Structure formats: structure tokens, C-alpha cells
Amino acid sequence: MWKQNREYIANLLEFCIKSKSHKDGKLLHARIIRTGLCSQTFLSNRLIDFYSKCDNPKYGLHVFDVMPERDVFSWNSVLSTLCAVNRLQDACLVFDEMPQRNVVSWNNLISAFAKNGDHGKALEMYGSMISEGLVPTHFTLASIFSACGVLLEIDFGRLCHCLAIKVGADQNIFVGNALLSMYAKCKCIGDAIHAFEEMAAPNEVSFTALMGGLKETRRVEEALEVFKLMHKTKACIDAVSLSSILGVCTRREGDDGLQRKMHGKSVHSVSIKLGFHNDFHLVNSLLDMYAKNGDMDSAEIIFQNMSKPSVVSWNIMIAGYGEIYKCEKAMELMGRMVFSGCQPDEVTFINMIAASVKSGNVKVGRQVFDKLVSPSLISWNAMLSGYSQVEKHDEAIMLFREIQFRNVKPDSTTLAIVLASCAEMALLECGKQVHAVTLKANLNSDVYVGSCLITLYSRSGEVDIAKSIFHGLPEVDIVCWNSVIAGFSHNSREKEAFNFFNIMRRRNMCPTQFSYATILSCCAKQSFAFQGRQVHAQILKDGFINDIFVGSALIDMYCKCGNVEGGQEIFDAMPMKNTVIWNEMIHGYAQSGFGGKAVHLYDCMIREGRKPDNITFIAVLTACSHSGLVSEGIRIFESMQIDYKVEPLLDHYTCIIDTLGRAGRLNEAEMLIRRMPCKDDPVIWEVLLSSCRIYSNILVAKRAAEELLSLNPRSSTPYVLLANVYSSMGKWEEVRKVREIMHDNKVGKDAGYSWTERNNELEGSQSYCHDWEVSNCLG
Template sequence: MTTSSSYYCALLKLCSEARNQSQVKKLHCHFIKTLSDPETFLLNNLISTYSKLGNVEYARRVFDQVPHPNLFSWNNILSAYSKRGHLSEMQWLFDRMPIQDAVSWNSFVSGYARYGSLGESVEVYKMMLKNAPVNLNRITFSTMLILSSNQKSIDLGRQIHAQIVKFGFQSYVFVGCPLVDMYSTTRLIYDATQVFDEMPEKNVVMYNTMITGLLRRGMVEDARMLFQVMKERDSVSWTTMITGLLQNGLCREAIQIFRDMRSEGLDMDQFTFGSVLTACGGLLALEEGKQIHAYIIRTDHEHNVFVGSALVDMYCKCRSIKSAESVFMTMTSKNVVSWTAMLVGYGQNGYSEEAIRTFCNMQRCGIEPDDFTLGSVISSCANLASLEEGAQFHARAVVSGLISFITVSNALITLFGKCGSIEDSRRMFNDMDNRDEVSWTALVSGYAQFGEAKETIDLFETMLAQGLKPDGVTFIGVLSACSRAGLVEKGHWYFQSMIKEHRITPLPDHYSCMIDLISRAGRLEEAKAFINKMPFHPDAIGWATLLSSCRFYGNMEIGKWAAETLLELEPQNPASYILLSSIYAAKGQWDGVAQLRRGMRDKGARKEPGCSWIKYKNKVHIFSADDQSSPFLNQIYFELKKLNCLMVEEGYVPDMSSVLHDVEESVKIKMLNHHSEKLAIAFGLIFIPAGLPIRVFKNLRVCGDCHNATKFISKITRREILVRDSARFHVFKEGTCSCGDFW
């Protein structure tokens, strides 16, 4: 090799390490101009450099210019095609090689293992076996074992293991590590342990592989013991333990291992910090997270995009949204993971509008969303019940092809359900090629919100028949559907099935559903007995649910018991005052109503003002009771007056029990006529084109009078009116409501 060739090879190495392809091309031009007969060694280095930089086309051009290619030349270009998945070119070259050695065969089998089918890879491997043991080496076996792991093919893995023993490679650590990994990946942890135990020499990589395998199978103590007996533990060993403990739900232990690692003075990388920050987020351990953040700054890792994304996620999970924003804004580089962490954080903390805005900003920065990002922003649209914006993201999912991802389809099922388009939810569900438990649960919950008990239960039973496992959220949908349909015995059966058959521990929400189920059917004494047998006291929702049923059935005794308990639990919760006031008002006990109002003032409890809203031409129009702020005020009140006359002719009688004030009857009627949902419906009748449903959303439960009036309005106007209150959807059509007057 001449001095000039040596010099040029050194320059090529520097350019390769710097990933500077333009400089390599300049050197290439310089070779052509200055070297009339470049040495094969130099051209081989140029092929290798282009290959490392991913430019297979230029690598092939150089190969074609080599006057007398040697085996190294052939192997270089073969490796380039193999690494990039150009299988047909790889095959063509391999067939024309004057001679093949172990390197050639390994490049050949690696290409098919990475990018071909399992069958093609096995066929190439069989060809190698015909020439064994000449062309077989540890790289061959390692490649095929990795393929077995990726494909979860235990039969192939066992065959390779037998051949490893046959050809005497069983003592090689380089082969032992992927063999242990193959067995643990395919859930044969005891086979993995046997291979590990029989290895004559074990290095730190072998220990790390075995620990990972043990942690993958819920075997934490075995992994911990193996970790303790390791003579040499590197940063990967410690990070493996942290990650494994995290994956097994042992977040507190993961943080402690991180502390021990830190006290050992070991270097930490993005994976270490990413795992321990995830553990902090899982525990809502904000203070520990802040301490780790400070350590990240001290060790100069804060500019790593992976670490920055993990910090954003941790702060969001700990509900410290301002801290998350601060980290996000100071990140020097952001990728789709960073943007998604911030977007999801907004959504999970109730800032759905900010989540949508973040998605739009991400697009302006040229970052393409993945399926998780798009699914998350669609979920934010669902939380806002914003069908128009959700439909835009639906269109984007179709155009980009992300609609094929289950995360996106599941989010769309939920979106349509929460926006009152249950038919679209069902259509989306039916169009999916693959469905998981989340898909079924989203549709079950959607039907339950509409009070469609039969559809909910039928869907749930079909889900079970297909061998899918419901979770706690699925059962909330089923129990609430039973409640709204008055199916008390069936609800009891499902509740017991959830505990005994599906091994799901009931949460407060499940107990609230059961309280609602029993008390809504008028079985208030039974509801009281159920509460007294519960393993813990109901939360505020449970007591408010019972109190609501007491108001409906006029049960003063149990109502007072529920109200007093709720007041002890949450003294400033206005629900107990309002609901108990309704019971007093219905019985004409206005002194009791006045006393409750004084109690509200003394305790500083404030009733949430009722409001309703409707969207028209991308603008949300909000109404409060007796609203005087709308620019369309005269048109709305004129429409209501006209409707009221027509309703009375049809037999409508105002429900005075919905008014909690001791005033003249005429004043009560006026107050009822100007409830917020009626104003929103009138607005919809004026501006929403005929043939389209009117969609109204309300922050509180719809009152009895508004519910009755809306039935009359739907019949008179022949319009479909959809009202989503704080509890469920009501679809009014032709004088009836989907809830069957049971809500």
C-alpha cells in the first residue's frame, strides 16, 4: 500500500466517523482526477465508507470500477446490499462471486434474516449447513438465534441450539447470549436458565441477558439475586434492573436501585434516566422527579432529546404542567416523542384545547405525527366533544394511512361515541381489521352512555365469547347500562362475575354504579344495606348518586342520611344542599330549603352555574339560564315563545318541582322557559339547517322539565335533538327520548 493510499484511507475514515457524505464525494472526485490507477485497497475502503453512510448506489458504482475485485471487494458490496435490504441485488451478487467465505455467507443470511421471510432465511441457512463446518461461525448462529427470537419461533431456535452443540460452539459466550435471549423471549425461562448455568465462562453481557429474561417473566427475586452475585456490574446491568423493576410495576424499588447506582458513581445514559423518570411519573413522585432533574442538569444530560421527553412526561404525570411546559420550551431539539409527551400531558390534565393547539404547532414545525400522537389528539377532541375538529383529524388519518393503526381507530370510536354519533362509532368498529380489548370497551362505553342497555350487553357478551378479557372500564359501561335500563338482578350478576370470574377488584366507580343501579330502581333500603356492607365508605359520587334517587322518589329519611354523610365528606360540595333542597321543595317544605341555603352560605359552598353550549360555524355559543348576553337574544326568545304555545297545545305541562324557589307560579314558568338548554335548542332550531341533528351540551344533569319539553319540541319540529348532560346522552326524536325517561 502506497503512502498516498494510506493517507486517503485515513481521510475516508475521518469523514465516515463524522457522517460527512459530501466530503467523501469530494475525496472520490479527487481520486478520479489525480490517481490514474488507484489501488484495490483504496477502492475497497471507498466502497466500505459509502456503505456505512447508507449510499448503496455509489458503493456499487465504485465496485464496478475496481479492475480486479478481490474477496474483500465482493464482501464489501454484498454487505452493503444486505444491510439495506436490497435482497434481489444481494442474491445476484452472491451467485456470481468467484468464491465465498464465512463473511460472504453471513452477509447473505443476515440480509434475509433482517428483511426477508422466515422461510427464505431458513433456506439460506440450510445451504450453509451443506458446507458445514467450513462456512459456519459464531456470527451465523447468533444471527439465526436473533431471527428465532424476533419471530418467536421456538422450533427453529431448538434446531439451531442442536446444531450449535453438534459443531462445538456451545461454550462461546457470543453464541450463549442470543441463545439465552431466544429461550427467554419465547417464554422458556427454565431452558434459558439451563443454558446460562452450563456456560463455562460468563461475562457481564451474559449476566445482563439472563437478568433481562428473568425480569420479562414477573421473576423479580431471581433477577435480584443474580444481580447481587455478579462480580462485575456495568451501567447496563444497573439500567436493566431499573427498567425490569419498572416493567413489573415496582416503581419505588426502581428508584431505590437508581439511588444505589448513583452512589456507586457509575455513568448514566438516556435509558437510565428515561426509566427512573417513568417510575417517578408512575408514583406521582414529584419531589424525587425534581431531584433527578437537578442531577440530569449537573451531569449535562438535559439537552438529550430522549431525556427531555421523559422529563416532560414525568412532570405531566405528576400534574405539574407548568414544569412540563418549561422543560419542553427549553429543549434545543424536539422529535415526535417530545411533542407527543407534551400533547398527551395536556390531554391527561384536562387541557384538551392546548393539546390540539400543540398538535397544530408540531405540524408547523414539520414534525409528522405517528399513530400514538394522532390517537392522543383525537382523544382530546373527544374530551371536548368537538366532532368538527375530530372529523378533520379523521380525514388526516385516512389520507396518511394511520387509520390502519388500532390506537387511531380506538380513539375515533371514543370520539364518535362522546359526540353522540354512536352509529359512526359502530361503523368504525366494524371496519377495523383487528380489534383489541380497548376497541370493544370503547364501543361498550359508547352504547352505555346512550342508555342502549340491550346493545351494550349483547356487545359485552360477544366480547367474552371471542375470548377477550374485559377490564374495570368495560364493567363500568356494562353496570351503568344495567342501571339505566333498570336491570337490577342482571347488574348484580355482572358485579359478582367481575369479582369472582374476572378477578377484578371493584373501585369506587364500580360501587357508585351499583348504588345507582339499586337506588335508581327505587330500592332505597336495599341501597342503604349495600352501602353498609361495602369494604370502604362510598366516595362523594356514590353518596350524591343515592341522594339523587332519594330526591326522585321523595325519600326524606335516607336522603337526609346521604346528605349529612356527604356534607361530612365534602363540606363545600353543593350537591348535598341542592339535592336535599329538591326533596324539601317537592314536599313544599320551604323553611327547610331556606335553612339549607343558609348552610351553603355559611360553609362557602357555591352551586356551579348551569350552562349549555352549541357549536355553529366553528364557534361555540354558550348560554346560561335567563341569558341576556347573546347577540341573537330577540330571535331566541321569540322562537321559545312560539314553541311554548305549540307545546301547550300538544299537552305540555311545566314541571314545577324543578324550581327550588318559593315564588308565584307564573314566575316559576318563566324561570323554566329560560333554562340554558332550552335557549341552546332554540338557537339550534334557528341556525342549524333542517335535516341535521341539533347537538347541545350541558355541564349539569338535565332537569325533568327540560327533558319533557325537549320531547315535545322534537315532535313539533320533527328535528333530532341530541343533549349530552353530565351523566349521559339523550337523543330526542319524534317525541321520545333514547333514555326511556329513566335517567
Template sequence: MWQEESWGSDQAQMNQVKEALEIFRLMLQKGVPVDSVSLSSMLGVCAKVGFDERDIDLCNQSHGKQVHTLSIKLGFEGDIHLSNSMLDMYAKIGDMDSAEKVFVDMNRHSVVSWNVMIAGYGNKCNSEKALEYLQRMQCCGYEPDDVTYINMLASCVKSGDVKTGRDIFDSMPCPSLSSWNSILSAYSQNDDHEEALKLFRKMQFKYQHPDRTTLAVVLSSSAELGLLEAGKQVHAVSQKFGFEKDVYVSSGLINVYSKCGKMESSKNVFSKLPEVDVVCWNSMIAGFSINSLDNEAFSFFKQMRQCGFYPSEFSFATILSSCAKFSSLSHGRQIHSQIVKDGYEDDLFVGSSLIEMYCKCGDVGQARYFFNMMPDKNTITWNEMIHGYAQNGYGDEAVSLYKDMITSGEKPDDITFVAVLTGCSHSALIDQGVEIFNSMQQRFGVVPKTDHYTCIIDCLGRAGRFQEVEVILDTMPCKDDPVVWEVVLSSCRIHTNLSLAKRAAEELFWLDPLNSASYVLLANMYSSLGRWEDARAVRDLMSDNRIRKDPGYSRSEYKIDIQNIMESNL
């Protein structure tokens, strides 16, 4: 619905643009005098055409260049207001080469001229060039204004150059609220959430009042770090400044409390909202899902629809995740039917979640059928299907699909390699696994991480190829990860490789001294070889270090009563 309304709005704007261009042509044909103001207005119209991707080929910058040529022909090239409009037009359609030429040819500049150039390079994610213009601006005696700094900060945010952005921010004599929000967003978007929270505290000490954007960004960082106290403090701030009933801020609060396991607090925030939107509903459903409260997740999904809200892509993806977690294939199929009915089957996000659901429920054939039917695929889609094959023991199919992915032109990422190497390990495809592992960095420029080393060591260890395992252990950068050594020790137990098992156990005693598993595995190895004294020595070491063996337990199938919840609406 939103997409249709947005498209309709864009279409209306495009119709207005075309009408404006047609009126301007009539002016010229009828000999109506054209001044710099009308030319400037037309350049603004051309900039709007350039922003619309559906019309970019039709525009091809030609309208703006024609107006530019006409302004020169009529002798207006010295008009600074018109020249700034030309700069703005070229910057907005992304033609910075033409903008540069206009800027160089200008007899004089204004702060607006410099600001437009900085913003233009910012939109092209070229913070270095934007910074060059800022420095030139200051060298030429122009004093940056608030717009200059906001444009420069936006440039750094888009380019991911947070350090330069922070330097710019710190140089501002009196940062505006927009500037605070820009630098906070930069830290949050680049996953430096601790710095975002530190900056928010500094903002409070400066007595700068936050707005809904500020609070939403800080809440997002608090949620990512799982900082309940920080979330509570922001909650108090939101109440102080009258934002506690703002749906944008409330969604952030729900997210924080959910990720900190405080679903009662999330429900309390939700219940106090006079009006809610689909984002708030989604936040609640996701919160229940994160905390394995899948019964409540389905209940809220039902309530959302009963209240007249149409599920979004995120709604469907979240509820499919709940189906996948407790392997409820029947309910997953019902959700799939609803997805088809609501027209989301071709959505990449929803499609990837459907593949994950079918694979985790063991119906790999249905997952592959749906995968084949998808009109578009991205890396996530391929990864889900490869991982589904791997987890269900179809290693050959995982490798085959991995090769199809490369043939299709989709570049594998680090998650792809974890998935396909897992498939190789579980299906004893040793040589294929080694070949794929070696190709990661050589062919695709993906640097192996701990998970990749763990997979290939597991793959080689299961086959008893310990010489190759030791070569990897000696050269890998992640020697301090206990999971790697646990995999080594487990493989050594299967093949009774005592010397390497002792090395792995010693590493684990040092890295994870309170974990009983390494002691038990080594002691059991000694016992199986009849080396009772050595086994007793290991158990004595456990006793001396006061390490107790973790109790075993069985996990019964997790079932929830959601039939009545789903039947009435699916």
C-alpha cells in the same frame, strides 16, 4: 414508512439466511469437509430463522435439529463451543426441552453454557427456572459474570418478578450500567415508580453515571407520579452528562413538564432541540391535550405535518382525544379522512380512538358503523363502543353488544363491566345489571372494584330497591369510599328513604367532613318532609364545622377557533 423499512430489512436478513442454508447444503453435496466452526455458524443461522415469526412454521426447528444430528454423526458432540451454539440455537427458538437435553449430555460446561440456559428461560418468562440455573451454576463452582446477572435480571423483568430481580441486583458486587437500567426498568414497568426514583438516587450516590436509557426510565416514573422537582433534578443531570439535546431524553422531559402542567417548560425543551422526531412532536401534542390546550394541540399537529413528519398512530389518537373533549364532530371527521388517507384506519389503537370521538360527539350510529367495519377488534375496542352506548343512554344496545363480545370469544375486563353496568343504570335495566354484576367473579373471574359497586348501587338505588342496596353495603369491601355513599344519599333523596339517607350522611360526615354536598342533601330531605328542626340542626352542624356550600355555576359551551388551523392540511 418505518414498518415498510423494517419489513424490508427483515426480508433481506431472511434471504441471507436462506442463502447460507443453501450454501451449506452444497458443501455437503460436494463433499467439502465440515468442521465444528462451520457447524457452529450454521446453528447461529438457524437461531435467526427461529426468531422470525413469519418463517417459524417453515423452519419448525428442523434445520437446527438436522445440524445437531449431523454434528453427532461427525463426532463433534464433545466440542464445548459447538454444544454452546446448540444451546443458544434451541434457547432462541424457544425449545427449552431440547436445550435441557443438550445441557445434560454435555461432558463439561462453561459460564457461557449456564448463561445461555438462564437467558433461554428468561425469554420464556420463567424466572423460577432461570433462578434455579443460577443457583446450580454457583453450586457447581462457576462464578457468575456480568452477562449472567444481566440475563437473570432480564428474566425477572420479563416475568414481572421484581423482588427476585432486586435480590439478584443487590447480590452483585459491582453492577454495570446495564444492570442498573434493567432493575430501574423493572420497577417502572411494574408501576413501582417511587422505588425506581429511590434506586436512581442510590445510583447517584454510587457515582454510577447514567445514560439516555437511565434518564428516560426515571423521567417516565417522575411523570407518572407527577413529581415536578424530581423531573427538574433529572433535567439538571441530563445537562451535566450532555443528554439535554437527546431526543429520547427530551421526550421524557416534555412528558414530565406536561403532566405537571408546565407547558412553557415543555416548549422550552422542545425549542432547544437541534433535531426532533415524531415522538417529540407527539409528546408536545399530548401535553397540550392533557392540559386542555386543544388550540395549541391542533396548531402543533399542523406544524408537525408542515415540517414533513407523518402523524403516527399516537398522533392521531391524541388529536382525536382533543376533538372528543370539546365535542367537535366536524373536525373529528376531518381527522378521520386524514387517517383513511394515511392508511391507519385498520389500526386498533386509532380505531378505538375514532369510536370514542364519535360517541363523545353524540354520533353513536357512525361509531357503530365504523366499529362494524373494523377487521380486527380487541377488548379496548369493544369497551369503547359499549361505553359509548352507555353514556348516550342506549342501555339495551350496550347490553346487547356486551353479549356479542362474549359470543365473539373476547373476554370482558373490569372496564367492560363498568361500561355495561353504567348502561344498565342509566337505562333502568335493573335485573340485567344485577345478573351481569353477579357474573363478574363467578363466570369471568373479575373481582368487583369500587366503580362496579358504585354502578350497581346506583342502578338499584334509582329503582328504589334499597333492601338489595343495604345487602351490598354490608358485604362490599370498599366501605371507606365516599363516592359510594354519595350515590346512596342521592338515591335516598329521590325516593325519600330517610333512614338509609341518615346512615349514608353519617358515613360521609366521617369520611369527607369538609364536603358540603352531603349536609345540603340531608338538610333538603328533612325540609321536603317538613322536618324543619332536623333540617336546621344539619345546617347548624355545617356552621359549627365552618363548612360553606359550594357555589353553583353554569358551564358555557367550550369553543376554540381551529378552523383555519385544520383547513389548510385536512
């Protein structure tokens, strides 16, 4: 009778647990106490479980405290209760006091640490469990794979995968999904696909995890194929899986946006067909997809049909208009948001700042920023980034000072942005102060900050300091390597740049487009033809040959090394040619004296609908100047403003003055100079004065020399050039007078340098010219 009564009450308690009937369960608890059954360990265990499941753990813990006898189930029940209410410290104390522990005990604690984000502790507990000889269950392994995915502990995860196969837990759907998710998060997509294929019956979680992994590794078509397979196998397609595939359909830089949008529209149609078009999370995913693809018309239709947009919905729309440079529309939306009663959050303000910056209106962005009563570091960084993007580096530095005055602790992003601004403005002392802040904040070892420090010191000529910073970093990524190599190149230390580039490759660090462009620039500057060809071979091997920046650097290298045909081959082979590529080839022809080919290529560029820029005109006008193509030069120069609305700069004027001067049209050149907005630049007059020697025009030469001396009396250039004019006419007495004036004014002549390549090595020589009668040495 007693036993039947106990089993009857136990069954009733089980029913209360399943139905979460808190009131009935408490009545049963009272009956247990009245009938003297509270000494029954079995019933007490059920009571602890009941109170835990009914969200009243305090009563359950009290039951445990008054139990006369406890078994392993009692301890596990209270341990589970403490874990459920996130009292992990108390749970650890209970765990340590347990007279006997089983797999359930370990699972409770491991799972609790994993769910609360302490994944490292979860892995540590798992190691202790294995060392005690216990065999993990599918619950254990699911938690461990989840922890490995978050921590990117792929090696440890693989070991656990082997153990899962050994104990036969790999076929469990929860373990399989956790394993698949781990490989996807660690971007081991091949292993993730294999894990998916090994699953007997993948569910919607499996498909969603695999699609997410494919999305992160930019394998868009494969992700869409997985979605099609999911639909074909009649797996349950829910709002989460639809949201995941919509994330695949958002355009990224360099992607085919039209193709992505078409896929997104197809998924949109499926969501309507399946009746998920009113799911709030999915609707926001649709908004995000259309906004990121620049289709704000479609986004507006969805947004207008929302009964009550959330702050997330408003933020997506504001960010979307910012992406297409419609700051006014973004501001209008923010006003509507406030009017509708939806309170903007910090993300709203950050999106608004970004929209203003992208539209070129940093002033509006600052006004939005100033409305923040207590901006977080993310907001400060957004505003700093805005100033940096529009090259208002002085404003960025001033804002950083304000950050310090407000005692806001900077992070690596803050310091990297302000260091980049210091580098752009060549403010070495200011940069050193920021460097001190990085040391104080213990962020000097951050690779992002480190690469910016390397750039700062390199651009300021302190290459050795930059090199010591590089060597002092505990870990260096490709950005750091690129920064130090670019620093050597910037300071004309090409041999060291090559050494670092070779060391980088030996350490299995894959060069990027920037790496190759920088090292090719070194080859071009020093005419390292042999090394340039070697780099070209490596570029072909690594698959960067069609990259625009690498292609332009190759063209520049071959042309500067005297191999214009090699540059032409690269140009012809480029599948996509932007203005940079056209400019580089035109400039290559100009440098090599092929003026006719340069002008012809320029005309081809125009016929193909390409719009020339400042650099294009400098290149083609240089070609006209060097090859004596006067009429073509004048035609192109006049078309700058008339046809292409490009305002001539000093370099353009210099080219056309040189063209006129070489053709002997010195008076026209002088008249043009006097009409120029930049006539006070000495370079223009130097070009004119040099041309006077060829045509022995002493009158124009004297006027040009007078202008130069008025601009810079200490320069030796006007004296030397004027002496050249006199010597070309055989007026040696005048040459002597110029030399005497130079001597009396204590003006000295600069040394000249020459470079040659011998046995793939660079050799240099320095010379001074003292023979004023040898005109080739003068100037």
C-alpha cells in the same frame, strides 16, 4: 554472478515469507549482511516484508532504519508494518515524511483506520487522496464502503459507488460485498438487492450480507428466499451464513412465532446435513433461535448434547427461561453453571435480573444484583428497568440515589428511566433534581431523555416548561412529538395539541399509532366531530385502521361525538378484537343510552370466549344504570366474582347503587353500601342521595346526607342534593333551612360549565345557579 546471487536470495526470502519460516529467513538475513548485499534496496524491502509477515516487525523497522537508500516500496513496506501492529501514530509520521506517495501508501493508512474503528478518519484520508488526483483501487473502495456502512454515511457511500462504477471497480467481489453490506447496514434494502443482482458471481459473504439486511428490515420471507437461492446455486454454505439465517428465524414482537420456529427447524436440519451441527458458534445460534421462540424443550436437547457449554451458551438458556417467566428454572441453571466450573459474567447476572423481573419477582432480581461486587452501568440500568416495569417507581428512585452515592456516571437510559418514575409518581421536585443531573451530564439534548422530561413536566401541569424543552432539543423524533402532544391533551389544551400535530405532519414526521390515539382522544374529549373525521381519513391513508389502539380511539371518538353508528362501523370492521375494543364499544353504547345494545354486546363477548376485565364490567354496568336494566345489572354484578373472579371496585359498586337507586330500590342500595368495603367514599352516598330526589325518600336522603357531611363537612354537594329532595316534594321551608345552614357554615356552590362546537370551533360558557327551586340546576 552478483545479479544471479541477488535473485536467488530474493526467491529464498519469498519462500520464507510464504511458509513463514522465521529461522531460515534470519539465516538469509545474516548471509545478506556477510555478502555485502544489505545495500541492495530490493533485498531490504523483501526483508522488511518478511519480518512483518512473520510477526517480528521490530527487526523489519531496524532494517528500514539502516537502509542507505529507500524507494517508495521501502516506505510502503514500513508503513504497512506499522499499520499491521496498530502503531497508527507512528504510521502517520512515516506517511507525512514519505518523499513520494502512491495509491498503496494511501490504502495502507485508510485500511488501518477502518480496521481500528476510526472510520471517520478513514473517510477523511480518502477525501485527501481523491483531492491529490489519485484513482482509488478496489482495496480503497472496499475499506471506504465498510466505513460508510458503520457510520451510516449513505450519501457519501452513494458518491463512492458512482466513482466505483466509473473506474470499473464495482465488479470486484470485495468491493461488491462491501457495497452490499453498506446498503444493508444503512437499511437501504432496495439498493442492497440491486447491488446483489449486479454481482456476476456472488459468494457466501454476499448472500450472508443480504440476508442480514433483510432480517434487520423484517423482510423475513425474502431473507428465507435468499437462503433457498444460496442453496440452489450451490454457493458455499458455511456456519456463518447458517447463523445469519437463524437470526431471521427468531420471533419478534407481533410476529408469527410458530412460522419462525418452523423455518428455524428447517435450517437446523440443513446444518446437520452439511455437518455443521458441532460448530460451536452455530450451536449457540441454534440455542438462541429456539430460546427466543420460546421452545425451551428443543433448546434443552441441544444444550444437553454440548460437550462443554460456554458462558454464552449458559446465558442464552438463562435468558430463554426468563422470556417464558420461569425464574426458578433460570436460577437452577445459574447454580448448575457455577457448579460446572463456568464463571458467570455480567451478562449472566443481567439475564438473571431480567428473568426475575419478568416473573414478577423483583426481590430475587435485587438479590442477584446485590451479588455483583462492582456492577457496571448496564447492570444498574437493568435493575432500574426492572423496578420500572413492575411499577415500583419509589424503589427505582432510591436505586438512582445509590448510583449517585457510588459516583457511577449515568447515561441517557439511566436518566430516562428515573425521569419516567418521577413522572408516574408526580414527583416534580425530585424530577427537577434529576433534570439538573441531565444538565450536569450534558445529556439534556438526548431525545430519549428529552421526551421523558417533556412527559414529567406535562404530567405535573408545567406544560410551558415541557414546550420549551421540546423547542430546545437540537433534534426531535416521533417520541418527542408524541410526548408534547400528549402533554397538551393531558392538560386539556386540545387546540395546541392539534396545532402541534399539524406542524408535525407538515415537517414530514410520520404519526404513529400513539400519535393518532392521542389526537383522537382530544377530539373525543371536546366532541370535535369534524376534526375527528379528518384524522380518520388520514389514518386510512397511513394504513393504521386495523391497529387495536387506533381502532379503540376511533370508536371512543365517534361515540362521544354522538355518532354511535360510526363507532359500530369501526368495531365491525376490526379484523382482530381484543378486550380493549369490546370495552370501548360497550362503553360507547352505555354513554349514548343504548343500554340494551351494550348488554347484548357484552353477552356476545362472553359467547366468543373473551374474558371480561374491570373495565368491561364498569362499561356494561353503566349501561344498565342509565337504561334502567336492573335485573341485567344485578345478574352481571353477581357474576363478577362468581364466574370471572373479578373483585368489585368502587366504580362497580357505584354503578350498581345507581341502578338500584334509579329503580327506586333505595333501601336495598343503602344496605349494599353498608356492606361494601369502600363505604366511606363520598361518591357512593352522593349517588344514593341523588336517587332519593326522584322517589322523594326523605328518610334515606337524610341518612345519606349525614354520612356525606361526616366525611366532608366543607362540601356543598350534600346540601345541594338534600335541597333538591326537599324542593321535589314542595317543602320550601326545609329548602330555606338548608340554605341557611350552608350560609352559616360558609359553604359555597361550585360553578358549572358547558361546551358547544360552532363552525368547527369550540365555545365555552360558565354559569352559576342561584335559584334553589329549579332542581335541574342543582347538583
